Amino acid sequence: MILALSALEIIIPMFNLATAKILDLNYFATMPWLVMTTATVGVLAGTYPAYLITKTSPIEALRDGARKGTSSAWVRGGMIGIQFSLSVFMLALVLVVYSQNKKVEQNLDLFPTPQIYTLDRVGIDQIEPRHDVLRNEMLRIDGVEKFTYSSQVPFEGFNNGFVASTVLNDISSGFRINQMVADFEFLSTYDIELIAGRTTNLEVSMDTHIRERGAVNVMVNELAAQNFGFASPQDAIGKAFYEDEGRDGITTYTIVGVIEDQNIYGLAEPVYPFVYFTRGDSYRHASLKLSKDATPQTIAAIEATWDRVIPDYPLQSSFLESRFEEQFKLFDLSTKSLATFAIFALFLALIGLFGLAAFMAEQRTKEIGIRKVLGANTLQIIKLLIWQFSKPVLWATPVALILAYFASNEYLQFFAERISMPYAILLGAGIIGVILSWATVASHAYKIARTNPINALHYE
Structure with missing residues (x-):
């Protein structure tokens, strides 16, 4: 909870800056709910493991290789697979959203956007009679x-x-x-x-x-x-x-x-x-x-001319580029937010995968020791461990990419001019996820494979 609140203190100012909004946390009002929610989640998360621990008999707990049921292995693999699937799904979606946003940015090229300066509210009844004068005076300005x-x-x-x-x-x-x-x-x-x-x-x-x-x-x-x-x-x-x-x-x-x-x-x-x-x-x-070489003095002259011709109404003006940026801001914010969540989800999935690798390697310490005594080299041990931990990753990746395909298709429907379905991007997201998972497991597998087999077998 402390880490989450610390992250919010960093993220909220960035959010306010990007959206031109003022969002603040009222800790006095929200803290009781945060503490209650954190405590509830902690109790619920710890109840089932505590129940299993108290249910286990001392003899079975002390026996070597206590309870290695296939059901628990399926549960562990399933949880890692679901978590990894979610992270690959979000990574793929981020890449699609980013590619589409780059397409949106091309709209800047439709018009001479950086050169257009717009004046608003010229349709007011009191301003209309001065249209010709305003035009003539503005055209006299250098730039x-x-x-x-x-x-x-x-x-x-x-x-x-x-x-x-x-x-x-x-x-x-x-x-x-x-x-x-x-x-x-x-x-x-x-x-x-x-x-x-x-x-x-x-x-x-x-x-x-x-x-x-x-x-x-x-x-x-x-x-x-x-x-x-x-x-x-x-x-x-x-x-x-x-x-x-x-x-x-x-x-x-x-x-x-x-x-x-x-x-x-x-x-x-x-x-x-x-x-x-x-x-x-x-x-x-x-x-x-x-003109392309217009200076800030040109804008100052425009403002002065408006004040002289139409002194009774303050000038409301902006560059056309700023109108585009205002429209684009929502898409840009969605990309950054989604990317943050995707990185965080992938990080958690890799941590979970690393934890599973450490747990399963410990369970197979003697097996690895025996294999090394019988002549298995380090590379063979690493391949063995990577393949074991690749199973949840390999079934989770296609599931994630299928879901990402449908989600991307729905997102792209919001745009009249959109990129074609980016199959290469989706496939790339899956490959990135698999490579990161292999790298995570390989780092621990290498450490285990280099262990002296005597350390694993000296009790036998």
Whole structure:
């Protein structure tokens, strides 16, 4: 209990730092329960061994080789096997989770993430009239290359859309499409590639959505074009689809461009069909693309410009990279926590295996002495002992890997973009476990095999 509480004092500050939470232990309230639980576990764990000891007769206890039943050997082997199986299972799961997290980190490459600096709350009614002034002033700052307004930014998790159909007044044939309301600089700011058609622009009146007009030119991503049934992105150009139940009545969307698919919400979410169009009253964020050589003075200038243009609202801003890190933090924490438990479980399993090796070697001291007298060398004795202790390990490893396979498959289902089933990783975890077990047993087996047989047989 003391060791556990000491470990908690080390782990909790790390947990608080990783999660930005404040978790503290109230020892005054929890100590009675901890003492009671520890005492209960100790009593229950010691009751059965104490019962067996008191049940054994003195004559049998003093007799050489007292009670070597096969049932006790099965129990010992079973307990070690279960413990070892759990440790290999957790080790395999850690390796799978780590590999998937490395895949998630690749989402940073989807956008120029380190260069994007986002401003929040720009959709407030009192701020909207100052959008043009804010844009112009920000673009004058040395180090600011692009500026764009949008209804959402990557990794935000804000999901807004409607049911779209290529058949007017037939919503049953449609599907839900997510909408990104953004100005004409959004694609260039986020380095999103146009595949077919053209981008929307300010010179074309129909490229700006006016609610009363009921029609607008838009861009869609590849997935949306596929869902509409178009054979290729080029086939979608000039085609229309409809929003039959919008708050503004029927709206006609004409596709003028198709862009590449982007995982806006991060790898824990699937790629959604998206429609992009411009409407000036739906912006919630502004994004600034900074030059690669931007300095802290650039950020200071951005903050000063905001305070000058919008002095009545404090600036809320962050780098896009920090949004990703906030989303990724949970996955990273789960990996570290699972790795800690896996190492601890494997350590306990190896200690148990070492204890079993010591116990069984002591039981076979005379046998080993006789084998050495009859000519067995050290390597043969080591092989004999390793094989005996490998039995629970060898049946436990396949069980652990089968369970790890199903658990890994369930975990990977949380991600739209995921690694393929890592059979090599699972097999590697099993091999690592077996090698560690052999190394643990071999260290003690070598010591026993080097013992002088006279020490084991001098009473005979």
